[in-house]
Amino acid sequence: MPENKYHKIEDFLMDNSFVEWALGNSGEEEEYWKNFLLQHPNCEDIFKQACAIIQSFHIKSVNDLSEKDIDLIVAHVNNRIAGGGTTPYVQPIKSGRNNLLRFAAILIIALAIGLMAVNVSKKRQADNQVNLQTSSHVINKSGVPMLVKLPDNSSVILQPGAQINYPNIFSNNKREVNLKGDALFEVSKNPAKPFYVYSGELTIRVVGTCFKVKANDSDGQYSVLVSTGRVEVSAHNLKSTGSKNKPSIVLTANQQAVLYRKGLKLEKMVLKKPMLLSKESANIHFNFSATPFSKVVTTMEEAYGVHITYDEKVMGNCQLTASLTDQSLDERLKLICKAVEAEYKIIDGQIIITGHGCDNQLILNN
Amino acid sequence: MPNYTYISNESVLLLWSEFRLGNEVSYASLMRIFSNPMYRYGIRFLDDPDFVKDCIQDVFFELWNRRDKIRQAECVKSYLYKALRLRIFRERSKWKPSEFIEDNYEFMVEFDVESSIINEEVSQEIYHRLEKILDNLPKRQKEILYLRFYEGMSPEKIAEVMDLNRQSVYNLMHESIISLRKYWAKSPVYYCL
Numbered sequence: 001m002p003e004n005k006y007h008k009i010e011d012f013l014m015d016n017s018f019v020e021w022a023l024g025n026s027g028e029e030e031e032y033w034k035n036f037l038l039q040h041p042n043c044e045d046i047f048k049q050a051c052a053i054i055q056s057f058h059i060k061s062v063n064d065l066s067e068k069d070i071d072l073i074v075a076h077v078n079n080r081i082a083g084g085g086t087t088p089y090v091q092p093i094k095s096g097r098n099n100l101l102r103f104a105a106i107l108i109i110a111l112a113i114g115l116m117a118v119n120v121s122k123k124r125q126a127d128n129q130v131n132l133q134t135s136s137h138v139i140n141k142s143g144v145p146m147l148v149k150l151p152d153n154s155s156v157i158l159q160p161g162a163q164i165n166y167p168n169i170f171s172n173n174k175r176e177v178n179l180k181g182d183a184l185f186e187v188s189k190n191p192a193k194p195f196y197v198y199s200g201e202l203t204i205r206v207v208g209t210c211f212k213v214k215a216n217d218s219d220g221q222y223s224v225l226v227s228t229g230r231v232e233v234s235a236h237n238l239k240s241t242g243s244k245n246k247p248s249i250v251l252t253a254n255q256q257a258v259l260y261r262k263g264l265k266l267e268k269m270v271l272k273k274p275m276l277l278s279k280e281s282a283n284i285h286f287n288f289s290a291t292p293f294s295k296v297v298t299t300m301e302e303a304y305g306v307h308i309t310y311d312e313k314v315m316g317n318c319q320l321t322a323s324l325t326d327q328s329l330d331e332r333l334k335l336i337c338k339a340v341e342a343e344y345k346i347i348d349g350q351i352i353i354t355g356h357g358c359d360n361q362l363i364l365n366n
Numbered sequence: 367m368p369n370y371t372y373i374s375n376e377s378v379l380l381l382w383s384e385f386r387l388g389n390e391v392s393y394a395s396l397m398r399i400f401s402n403p404m405y406r407y408g409i410r411f412l413d414d415p416d417f418v419k420d421c422i423q424d425v426f427f428e429l430w431n432r433r434d435k436i437r438q439a440e441c442v443k444s445y446l447y448k449a450l451r452l453r454i455f456r457e458r459s460k461w462k463p464s465e466f467i468e469d470n471y472e473f474m475v476e477f478d479v480e481s482s483i484i485n486e487e488v489s490q491e492i493y494h495r496l497e498k499i500l501d502n503l504p505k506r507q508k509e510i511l512y513l514r515f516y517e518g519m520s521p522e523k524i525a526e527v528m529d530l531n532r533q534s535v536y537n538l539m540h541e542s543i544i545s546l547r548k549y550w551a552k553s554p555v556y557y558c559l
Contacts, residue, residue: 065401
């Protein structure tokens with residue numbers, strides 16, 4: 001029998017590896033503790049007692065912060081960072097000493113803001129592929145798709161793990177963004193300012209359209225799938241291969257371009273099934289006729305691959321009659337909300353619809 | 367609703383390093399991830415939700431201002447817990463200066479055996495006994511047990527949060543576990559070889 005260093009309950013409870021295992025956090029040592037009793041059958045009693053003590057450690061939880069509380073904390077901190085002053089929930093008891101402290105705090109805040117402005121602009125110039133002065137960098141670290149609104153009102157739905165870099169103000173003649181990972185783009189129409197997506201070796205040029213990009217660094221291939229409009233895809237590493245053909249492809253609705261990164265090959269293919277947001281699909285799926293609200297939401301969720309939160313109890317009796325075959329995500333949300341007298345908000349990349357519910361069916365003429 | 371419970375430690379560390387470079391989006395994510403856990407911990411010291419929320423705000427505000435002086439934390443959670451703990455003690459001293467002695471704090475945890483999954487082998491009676499022992503522990507020991515077995519924090523991190531040395535954490539933990547064990551089992555088998 002292997003040597004045993006655990007003789008008492010406290011030997012187990014003081015042991016990191018045991019506690020981690022009993023709390024369900026262990027990795028490598030999982031097997032060891034699973035088999036512990038087989039190796040040391042004499043210890044069964046105290047082993048089980050030690051497990052039971054840890055399992056019984058339930059502490060009455062306090063009321064958690066609501067989403068709204070958290071939103072407020074973030075908003076207040078951001079407001080203070082931006083120099084908007086403090087917005088405390090409670091005021092401390094006033095004293096002479098306190099006022100002095102406050103005065104000092106204001107000075108420090110003012111100084112800090114000055115420093116911050118310098119830092120931010122320096123940092124931003126340095127790390128952007130697209131050379132613009134102020135930009136935003138959004139990474140979807142959550143496990144769900146995340147909606148990002150661009151300054152030109154285009155929408156991007158970032159899949160988990162995807163990230164995008166875009167300027168806070170687009171330049172005069174171009175809209176340029178950098179993308180890593182998978183995303184769905186719905187680009188607002190503006191022929192005067194073509195929209196460029198740079199992603200690894202790919203450059204995608206669009207005028208106003210809806211398309212999907214799959215550009216995971218770890219994948220052997222990148223693909224661009226077009227729902228509506230016209231997109232030009234080029235891959236700059238192909239230029240050096242000496243190929244006579246111009247390494248770019250023009251895609252229209254329901255077509256796909258695939259870049260095989262190893263073979264340095266860019267191929268165009270027609271999709272067998274039309275994209276959910278293409279005209280053909282939209283004509284089928286986005287014509288609502290006394291459609292329950294939940295079904296409308298599901299249609300939107302499936303088409304855009306983004307989660308929409310709403311109160312089913314409240315909105316359950318709402319119905320929608322509308323033809324939304326030719327709208328953008330924004331327009332669709334607006335019209336749906338208008339019809340059921342609701343509002344939508346985008347918080348942290350998630351769409352949230354709030355309303356009072358419906359007494360009778362409303363018809364939207366569009 | 368966004369749900370952050372499954373965020374991995376690596377993602378948190380990445381957010382932290384981006385925050386240190388001045389990325390506001392990452393910072394907002396950090397605030398969203400940690401506000402509630404910090405609140406749960408902070409409310410144990412003083413049952414005043416608005417006060418604790420204010421302290422959380424202050425911690426995040428000051429942290430942002432000091433971000434270029436902050437090292438890459440090994441564990442963001444213990445860093446933030448420590449900052450909140452200090453902030454609560456400091457703020458409280460403004461309110462009631464006479465009471466400001468750090469040792470004079472309370473740590474309110476109610477052990478809840480009703481809701482725990484009752485193990486078939488352990489009787490209801492034993493759970494209630496445990497509840498009683500835990501409720502009567504000194505506050506420091508309560509806090510350590512809370513961080514160790516409820517938050518799953520390692521003794522090293524607990525030492526950092528509570529500003530104690532590692533040995534003190536071990537000693538206090540050992541003491542509380544001994545008192546638990548003493549009352550835990552009536553069965554005479556304490557030793558096994």
